[in-house]
Amino acid sequence: MTDQMKCITLAARPEGAPKDSDFALESRDVPTPGEGEVLVRVHYMSLDPYMRGRMDDAKSYADPVPIGGIMEGGGAGEVLASNDPAFKPGDKVFGMFGWATHGVQPAKMLRKLPDGLPITTSLGVLGMPGFTGWYGLTEIGKPKKGETLVVAAATGPVGSMVGQIAKARGLRTVAIAGGADKCKLATETFGFDAALDHRAYDDARALRAALTEAAPDGIDIYFENVGGKVFEAVLPLMNRFGRIPVCGMIAGYNTGALGGTPGEGPDRFPVFWRNLLVKHLTATGFIISNHWNQYPAFLNEVAPLVASGKIAYVEDIAEGIENAPRAFMGLLEGKNVGKQIVKLI
């Protein structure tokens, strides 16, 4: 009898927030690696906001997961069998195995993990989210000493990277996070100069008033990763020549309305446009998967800082693949604290 693996498949396309019945836990045969392929036992899998987009049938920058297909995602684990000389059993690797306990990938799609750091770091602080924060801040945000940065979801793996790199480069850093505990984490663990709990403010106007105090010299870089109320609050406070790196926006993933709910905010295009024009703002979107060529530069700079503890990271680890859907739903609601991971073994 062939060995069995477990996986989570897409049972139905969610309307709005995903629910239990949109996912199915299945058992399948462990796949056999072909020529040049590698079989991996996944120890930890990653949960990330972009996965919500893959559940929709809408045209996007990546193909949707088909109904009945394994949910997409990255994982870190150990090579069980290899048909490529570059890998041998026991090697620790990262690859896109999906929400599954085992996976086969072409060797060239795998990344060998360095010794000396927990393999979970390849999913968060030194993986796609950390790289997203680093790339967006440094390549698009172009931070300069003495400037002020604002980032939301600031205790997540993207926001906390953005804040720590910005702080190290001499910027004033302002966190926006959900709840007093996350605000404390932002300042105490990630070194933000100030942190605001967006739940404590009824609307964008109230949040903006608080931001005015937290960022008394205005905002030079707004790292946009949530949209909605935060963006609306921030926009009028941007300084001339401000930069807005735009990565995915979790607030919009569940509604289909990237950029927040329609209304009086900057999603009223003219408001955004007028600010852009009058203040010489630059907004640049990016999809991190188009920039892997700069990933080695990121690792060269940041991996030593993580190893030495100069860059902090926080992980939120759920146990068991059967709990992945619930952990994912929680992630979309901001219930996790730090990088959401699922331990599979």
Added chain:
Amino acid sequence: MTDQMKCITLAARPEGAPKDSDFALESRDVPTPGEGEVLVRVHYMSLDPYMRGRMDDAKSYADPVPIGGIMEGGGAGEVLASNDPAFKPGDKVFGMFGWATHGVQPAKMLRKLPDGLPITTSLGVLGMPGFTGWYGLTEIGKPKKGETLVVAAATGPVGSMVGQIAKARGLRTVAIAGGADKCKLATETFGFDAALDHRAYDDARALRAALTEAAPDGIDIYFENVGGKVFEAVLPLMNRFGRIPVCGMIAGYNTGALGGTPGEGPDRFPVFWRNLLVKHLTATGFIISNHWNQYPAFLNEVAPLVASGKIAYVEDIAEGIENAPRAFMGLLEGKNVGKQIVKLI
């Protein structure tokens, strides 16, 4: 008796498109220059879309013209009297004299015009509009050989500069203009590779279909100076890493809705945002008056090209200050061909 001058004042704030009764023709005493000031007889005054914004009471990047105040604007003329050693009677100068036959300005606010070029060039091709096109294209658009550029209002002084500089740098240039005559002017006089008459297309979708043929390799730079239907047509055709320099938008000036009419276009913020994100677009707004420090660099590069005929320009010259309001109304409707100027003497 003191000498008299003529001027056009703002009689009423227009609702929508300005009409005759929003302006008043007045006679006033010619002002006397004080210490360090210069009196100028204006030979040619400039009409520009930004002036529509000054007629509104809305908060903007510049103060509105007060009711009863002289309409704002630049002009070129001859020094009549000078209380500053830098200028002497007979000098040809450019300054912000407003819609008026005479004006007094501090010497430091005046620019002496070079010999060898008609003074009208200081209002258009070598003035603020030409500088706007050059700055936006080169500093923000960052054109690269082999790319494709699209610009609307392509026979105006901004668009024609954008097109010609882009062409000289090896780009494919696509003009959008209003009417067959302007399209012919765009290709024959300004060297655009293709020209589309936006009036020939019922909606953004139809215009987009035509653009797909005119820009078969997609669009790398869209110089945004009109908003509305054109922007809506262009956005989905932008290539990855495309750039969108955003200067004033004439389509919105009369409606108060910068960025065009509400509806299904990119003024639906999420549509714009999704394009920005997925295609790594960069949109940067600018107000040219914040960049005069680069004006000498512009003149150094472009004035010789104008003098030698390598950069073409077209002027539309109305006669007499009393005709300035009508010429301005025509400008806002696109009735002028080339840079709109009013000859005062």
